[in-house]
Amino acid sequence: MFRPQPLRTLGGAKMTVVLQDSHGWLWCGAGKGLFRFDGLSFQPIGLADTFSNASVTALFESQGRIWAGFSNGAIGHVPIAGNFPPALTGDVEAEKKYAPHLSLWQIEEGLPKQKITAFAEDKSGGCWFGTYGEGLYVWKNNRLYQFNVADDGLASNDIYALATDAQGRIWAATDAGISICTMPEMGKKHLQNLSITNGLPDEIVTALVADKQGNIWVGTHEKGVLCFDAATLRPSFQTQNWAFEAVTCLAVFGSRELWVGTSRDGLVRIDLASGEVQPLPEGHALRHIKAHSLCKDREGLLWAVLDKGALYSANVRFGFWQPGFPNIQALLTDSQGRFWAGCQGGLFLQKSTPELRSGATHVFSPERSSGVRDFQKIINQNVISLWESPTGEIWAGTFGNGVFVLDQQGRVLRQFSERHGLANGSVLSIGGDGQNVWLATLGGVSAMNMDGRGKLQVQPELGTSYVYKVFTDSHGRVWFGTDGKGLAVMENGSVHFFTEAKGAILKTIYSIVEDKRGRIWFSTDREGLFCFDNGVFQRFTTENGLHNQSITGLAVDGKGLIVIGYENGFDLLNPERVNHLMFCDASIGAPSSGVNLNAICQDALGNVWLGGKEGIMRSAAFDEAFVDDPRPSITAVSVLLKAVDFLSISTYSYSDNYFIFNFAGLWFTNPESVSYRYKLEGFDPDWKVSKDHLASYPSLTPGHYTFRVQTSEHGNFEKVPEASWSFVIKPPYWQEWWFVLLCLASGTGLILFFVRNREATLKREAQFKRERVESQFEALKSQINPHFLFNSFNTLITIIEENPKVAVEYVEHLSDFYRNIIVYRERDFISLQEEMELVRSFSFLLQKRYEEGFRLVSSLNGQTGQVMPLALQMLVENAVKHNVITASKPLTVEIFSEKDGYVTIRNNIQKKIRPEASTRFGLQSLINRYQLLGERPVIVNDNGAFFTVKVPI
Structure with missing residues (x-):
C-alpha cells in the first residue's frame, strides 16, 4: 500500500532524491530546495544564492552532516543535530540566526561544474562523489583528487551511482561498466573496471546499492538486476529476460527482498529466495511511471520519489494478495515454498515457482512469474484445516467429510471419515508429534499413526465436544484447545486440564503456539491472550495494549514476534517486551482485512501469512533489525x-x-x-x-x-x-555561593574591624586621657614648681616695693593663669583665643620677670579654631626653660598662622651653657595626643637658629 505524502504546503516543490539519516530524519532534495521531514511536516533548509537555481541531485550523510549535491556541481552541508526551531515570535533575525541553512562547501581546488550524481565514503573516511561529465572525485587528507578516463582509466566520466563494498572499495556505475576505485595512500590511485567479460549483462550500469554483507547489487539499463559477490567480483544472482524498463534505483531488505525502481514501469519487487519478480498490478496508480529515488528507512518502510516529484511510502513488510477465491479458511506453505489454501469452494494449490538454474549464479526470469500467484483447484471440498507431515504429505481437514491425505502434486492418497473411526467428520485442526497424528473435530479428538495406516482412536479424556486446536510442542507435549473445558495438555499418556489462569475462567481456546523460548501462548474467545511458562501463567488484555480480547489466530514469525489475528486486523507482540504491541491495519500501511479462525501459517523464511475474507495478508520477517518504537x-x-x-x-x-x-x-x-x-x-x-x-x-x-x-x-x-x-x-x-561567602567574609571583617577599631579607639581614648592627665599634671607641677613660685614671688616682692599698682596687676595675671589651668584641664579642646589668653597671662608674668629679655610676638591675623589646652603655653614655657634670656640676648617667641591649618610657635635658639634636665614629656606628650586623635601631626623643626613647632588647629 503506497501512500502519497502531501506536498501542497511546499509551494509545488518536486522531490528528486530522498535519504534517511542516522538520527531517523528524512531528507528530501527537490528541484528548488532541501527539506527535512518528520512524518507530519516538511521543514525547509535555507539555501544560499549559489544553490538557488539548481536542483538537489544527491544526498549523503557523513561526519554528522548531510551533504547535498546539486545539478550545477555545487555541494552544501548542514549539521544533522542542529537546532531546528519553529517560528515563535516573528523575530526574523533571531529565527534566522538559529534556523538551519545549507553551507556551501568551499575548498581550494574548487568544485566541479557538472551535476553531482552520488556520494560514498570509504573506510578511511575519504569522501567520494561522482559527477555526470567530470568523472569521480575523492576528498582525502584535506585534498581533492580526481579519477577520470584520460588520466586514470575510469570506465567513463559519466557516473550514475556509487556504493561501498565490504572491503571499503568504491564502486562507480557508468555507461561503460563499473569502475572499482581505491586510494589507500595519498595520491596513489587503484582502479579496476568490470565489463561484460566480467559478468555484466549490460555495460550501461544505472544503479548500485550495497547489502548488509557488503555485496553490491547492480541495476542496468536493459538487463535488469544482478548481485556481485564483493570477494570474488563475480555475479551471484541475476535476472534474465528483463521485461521492464531501465533500472533507476534500488533498495534491498536483508537477504529476502529487493525493490527496483524503473524508468517507466514503476516499482518492481524481487523475492530473493524464490526469484519471483512482481511488478505492481496493472491499473495501480504507480504501475507505469518513473522512479527517481528509493530509500529504506529504519522502520522497514520504503520511500520512493516518483514521477513529477511525488513522494510515496509503503510498509513493505506487509502485503496483500487476492488469489481469486474468497474467504480463506485454512492456509499452509509447504516444504517447497508453495501455498495451499482451503475455502468453502475447495482446496487450492499454488502453481510451481521457477526452478533455479544450475551453476554458481542464480538466474531468474520475470517472464515466468507475472507477479500474480496462480492457483489450481485440487479437491472440491470445504477445507477448514491443513497440515504437512514430516514426509511431505498434505493433510486437509474438511467440514463434514473427514480428512484427505495428498501428495506434493495434489493427488489424493487416502481419506479418513467417521466410518473409519474419526470422532467427527468436521476436522478443525490437525497436528503431529513425529509418531502420531492428532485430529481435532467437532466431536472430540482422534489419533492415529503418522503413516496414516493405523486405526483411528478417539481420545475419551478430551470429551466429545468441539476441539478447535491441536498443537505439538518441542517437548513432545500435545496441547488441545477445547470448547468449554479450557486448555488441555497430554504428557506421558495423561491429560491435564487448565480451567483457570490469573483469575480468568478458561473455557474456549482457539489457538496455541510455542515461541522460541519454549513458552506456550494460547488465545481465548473473549478472555484475551495467555502465556504459559514453566507452570506460571501471564495474561494479556486490552489493558496491556491488546487490540481486542477476541482472538482468531496465533503464529510466531521468524524473528520471534507473536502474530495475533483479529476479525479486523492483527497485532505484533514482542515476547521480550510484553507491553509493546503494534496493531497492524491501514493506518500503518498494512492491509485492512480480518483474519479467519486459525487461517494463519508461517513459511520457511519466517514470514507469517494470514487468510481472511478478502484474500491473504503477509507479515514479513526480514532478516534485519528494524526499530519498533518512535x-x-x-x-x-x-x-x-x-x-x-x-x-x-x-x-x-x-x-x-x-x-x-x-x-x-x-x-x-x-x-x-x-x-x-x-x-x-x-x-x-x-x-x-x-x-x-x-x-x-x-x-x-x-x-x-x-x-x-x-x-x-x-x-x-x-x-x-x-x-x-x-x-x-x-x-x-x-x-551565588561566592557572593554569600564574600558577604559573610565582609561582614565578619567589618565586625572584626569595628571591634578592633573600637578597641583601638578605646585604647586611644584611654591613652589620650592618660596623656592629658599627665600633661595637666606636668603643667600644674611645672607651675607649682618651687622655682617658678619662688621666682614669681620674688618678682612680686620687687614690684610691690617699686610699683604697688603693677603688683596688683601681676597678682591678677598670676591668679588668672592658675585659674585657667584649673578650668581648661578637663576639656579636650579649647578655642585658640582662650589658649592665647592663657599664653598672654603667662607672657605677662615672664615679661615682669625678664623685662627686656623676653618678647612675645603674636600675629594670628584673626585665625580661629581649637587646640589642646595648654599646648601653646607649654611650648612657650619650653622655650623659656631651654634658652638663655638676658637683656642683651632677648628670647623672642613668635606665634603666628600661615592659613595652612596650623598655628606656629617659633623662638630663636640661645642654648644655655648648662641646660636644665628635660623630662622630654611636654612636647612628646603633645605629639602623642594629636596622633591618638588621628588628626594632622604636630610638626617640629630645629634648624639651629630657630626652633619651630606647628600645632594643628
Whole structure:
C-alpha cells in the first residue's frame, strides 16, 4: 500500500532524491530546495544564492552532516543535530540566526561544474562523489583528487551511482561498466573496471546499492538486476529476460527482498529466495511511471520519489494478495515454498515457482512469474484445516467429510471419515508429534499413526465436544484447545486440564503456539491472550495494549514476534517486551482485512501469512533489525521566546527563566499515533502525557534541570526510548555561593574591624586621657614648681616695693593663669583665643620677670579654631626653660598662622651653657595626643637658629 505524502504546503516543490539519516530524519532534495521531514511536516533548509537555481541531485550523510549535491556541481552541508526551531515570535533575525541553512562547501581546488550524481565514503573516511561529465572525485587528507578516463582509466566520466563494498572499495556505475576505485595512500590511485567479460549483462550500469554483507547489487539499463559477490567480483544472482524498463534505483531488505525502481514501469519487487519478480498490478496508480529515488528507512518502510516529484511510502513488510477465491479458511506453505489454501469452494494449490538454474549464479526470469500467484483447484471440498507431515504429505481437514491425505502434486492418497473411526467428520485442526497424528473435530479428538495406516482412536479424556486446536510442542507435549473445558495438555499418556489462569475462567481456546523460548501462548474467545511458562501463567488484555480480547489466530514469525489475528486486523507482540504491541491495519500501511479462525501459517523464511475474507495478508520477517518504537528527539529550545543554540549552551542567567522545548517522535509508520510523555526534573513532580510537540515552562527558579521526553505509538511508556537535555539556571549573583561567602567574609571583617577599631579607639581614648592627665599634671607641677613660685614671688616682692599698682596687676595675671589651668584641664579642646589668653597671662608674668629679655610676638591675623589646652603655653614655657634670656640676648617667641591649618610657635635658639634636665614629656606628650586623635601631626623643626613647632588647629 503506497501512500502519497502531501506536498501542497511546499509551494509545488518536486522531490528528486530522498535519504534517511542516522538520527531517523528524512531528507528530501527537490528541484528548488532541501527539506527535512518528520512524518507530519516538511521543514525547509535555507539555501544560499549559489544553490538557488539548481536542483538537489544527491544526498549523503557523513561526519554528522548531510551533504547535498546539486545539478550545477555545487555541494552544501548542514549539521544533522542542529537546532531546528519553529517560528515563535516573528523575530526574523533571531529565527534566522538559529534556523538551519545549507553551507556551501568551499575548498581550494574548487568544485566541479557538472551535476553531482552520488556520494560514498570509504573506510578511511575519504569522501567520494561522482559527477555526470567530470568523472569521480575523492576528498582525502584535506585534498581533492580526481579519477577520470584520460588520466586514470575510469570506465567513463559519466557516473550514475556509487556504493561501498565490504572491503571499503568504491564502486562507480557508468555507461561503460563499473569502475572499482581505491586510494589507500595519498595520491596513489587503484582502479579496476568490470565489463561484460566480467559478468555484466549490460555495460550501461544505472544503479548500485550495497547489502548488509557488503555485496553490491547492480541495476542496468536493459538487463535488469544482478548481485556481485564483493570477494570474488563475480555475479551471484541475476535476472534474465528483463521485461521492464531501465533500472533507476534500488533498495534491498536483508537477504529476502529487493525493490527496483524503473524508468517507466514503476516499482518492481524481487523475492530473493524464490526469484519471483512482481511488478505492481496493472491499473495501480504507480504501475507505469518513473522512479527517481528509493530509500529504506529504519522502520522497514520504503520511500520512493516518483514521477513529477511525488513522494510515496509503503510498509513493505506487509502485503496483500487476492488469489481469486474468497474467504480463506485454512492456509499452509509447504516444504517447497508453495501455498495451499482451503475455502468453502475447495482446496487450492499454488502453481510451481521457477526452478533455479544450475551453476554458481542464480538466474531468474520475470517472464515466468507475472507477479500474480496462480492457483489450481485440487479437491472440491470445504477445507477448514491443513497440515504437512514430516514426509511431505498434505493433510486437509474438511467440514463434514473427514480428512484427505495428498501428495506434493495434489493427488489424493487416502481419506479418513467417521466410518473409519474419526470422532467427527468436521476436522478443525490437525497436528503431529513425529509418531502420531492428532485430529481435532467437532466431536472430540482422534489419533492415529503418522503413516496414516493405523486405526483411528478417539481420545475419551478430551470429551466429545468441539476441539478447535491441536498443537505439538518441542517437548513432545500435545496441547488441545477445547470448547468449554479450557486448555488441555497430554504428557506421558495423561491429560491435564487448565480451567483457570490469573483469575480468568478458561473455557474456549482457539489457538496455541510455542515461541522460541519454549513458552506456550494460547488465545481465548473473549478472555484475551495467555502465556504459559514453566507452570506460571501471564495474561494479556486490552489493558496491556491488546487490540481486542477476541482472538482468531496465533503464529510466531521468524524473528520471534507473536502474530495475533483479529476479525479486523492483527497485532505484533514482542515476547521480550510484553507491553509493546503494534496493531497492524491501514493506518500503518498494512492491509485492512480480518483474519479467519486459525487461517494463519508461517513459511520457511519466517514470514507469517494470514487468510481472511478478502484474500491473504503477509507479515514479513526480514532478516534485519528494524526499530519498533518512535525515536524521540529534542529539536529546539527557546528561551524568552527566542531560539538558542542549546547543543552548545547549557547555562543561563536567572532572568532567562521562560523555556519552551520542541520535540518530535520519529515514527513514519504512523506519525499521528505518537504520544509523548515528558518531565522536567527539578520542577515537575510527575510525568505529563500529551500529543503536542512542545512543552513550556515559565518562571523557572535557579537550579539544575533535565528535560526528558519519551515517545510511544501505543500509549504504553514502559521501556521506550528517551531523549533528554540538562541545563542550569544560575542564581542571581547575590545568591551565588561566592557572593554569600564574600558577604559573610565582609561582614565578619567589618565586625572584626569595628571591634578592633573600637578597641583601638578605646585604647586611644584611654591613652589620650592618660596623656592629658599627665600633661595637666606636668603643667600644674611645672607651675607649682618651687622655682617658678619662688621666682614669681620674688618678682612680686620687687614690684610691690617699686610699683604697688603693677603688683596688683601681676597678682591678677598670676591668679588668672592658675585659674585657667584649673578650668581648661578637663576639656579636650579649647578655642585658640582662650589658649592665647592663657599664653598672654603667662607672657605677662615672664615679661615682669625678664623685662627686656623676653618678647612675645603674636600675629594670628584673626585665625580661629581649637587646640589642646595648654599646648601653646607649654611650648612657650619650653622655650623659656631651654634658652638663655638676658637683656642683651632677648628670647623672642613668635606665634603666628600661615592659613595652612596650623598655628606656629617659633623662638630663636640661645642654648644655655648648662641646660636644665628635660623630662622630654611636654612636647612628646603633645605629639602623642594629636596622633591618638588621628588628626594632622604636630610638626617640629630645629634648624639651629630657630626652633619651630606647628600645632594643628
